[in-house]
Amino acid sequence: MIVPxxxxxxxxxILFGIGAFGFLARRNIILMVVSVEIMxxxxxLSLAGFSAQLEDPRGQILALLVxxxxxxxVAVGLGLMIAMNRNRPGAHVADLTDLKW
Amino acid sequence: xxxxEATFYYMAAAGxxxxxxxxxxxxxxxxxxxxxxxxxxxxxxxxLLGAEFLAAVQVIVYAGAILIFYxxxxxxxxxxxxxxxxxxxTHWPLAAAVGMSFAxxxxxxxxxxxxxxxxxxSERSAGLPAVGPAQGSVAEIGVALFGPFALPFEIAxxxxxxxxxGSVVVARKQQAGA
Numbered sequence: 617m618i619v620p621x622x623x624x625x626x627x628x629x630i631l632f633g634i635g636a637f638g639f640l641a642r643r644n645i646i647l648m649v650v651s652v653e654i655m656x657x658x659x660x661l662s663l664a665g666f667s668a669q670l671e672d673p674r675g676q677i678l679a680l681l682v683x684x685x686x687x688x689x690v691a692v693g694l695g696l697m698i699a700m701n702r703n704r705p706g707a708h709v710a711d712l713t714d715l716k717w
Numbered sequence: 718x719x720x721x722e723a724t725f726y727y728m729a730a731a732g733x734x735x736x737x738x739x740x741x742x743x744x745x746x747x748x749x750x751x752x753x754x755x756x757x758x759x760x761x762x763x764x765l766l767g768a769e770f771l772a773a774v775q776v777i778v779y780a781g782a783i784l785i786f787y788x789x790x791x792x793x794x795x796x797x798x799x800x801x802x803x804x805x806x807t808h809w810p811l812a813a814a815v816g817m818s819f820a821x822x823x824x825x826x827x828x829x830x831x832x833x834x835x836x837x838x839s840e841r842s843a844g845l846p847a848v849g850p851a852q853g854s855v856a857e858i859g860v861a862l863f864g865p866f867a868l869p870f871e872i873a874x875x876x877x878x879x880x881x882x883g884s885v886v887v888a889r890k891q892q893a894g895a
Contacts, residue, residue: 633819
């Protein structure tokens, strides 16, 4: 391994933190979902790091399955956004108050 | 520091910088382009970690398909007043605290280590067989995907099929009275 696995894990944690910040702080719903993608990528990074550390291809296979689930999430999530935009133009989550009481 | 190490640290620094820019830019299209830069750098790190197939999938699926889909929807929705309002919600310092706590986790990972190396070494010294031989060979991944991991692989396919049908059902126009 080129760098110790701890370095990869540190990078992964930093990227996950950035993604969590983006998800919690942004108000545009598309950018919130993109922040989730950043978090998923951070987790894939740590899976690949463990895979290289333990010399075991199973980590890479798990990361592949994560990518497949991310693709499914994008398809459903963006479909929902288009449907939502038809009823109420705009992408601000603060405007979505129909279920609030 | 070897050239490979320097490349890793460049990729890491550029990845963190583009992720930060992605979550802070006001224009959503600029954010998307910074996420694209982040995905490309993560693909480079996958290559350095010996995960060639994962790097290819990262470029083809993430950068090539998912991000372009995001850009399509972003431009389809047409958000002209996006840059007028504040980009962060009022509780953004709390969100920043959550993000910083993950950075603290990174510091812990660096300082304390994970014990993964010791674990691998003790497994090998205990006479357990090494789980996989050649790291990063694409053939190895393929054999594993169609051998012991065939069922999860097929389930992932079914999940994707369900997502395709679900997104069509959710996004199509409702017929009146239907």
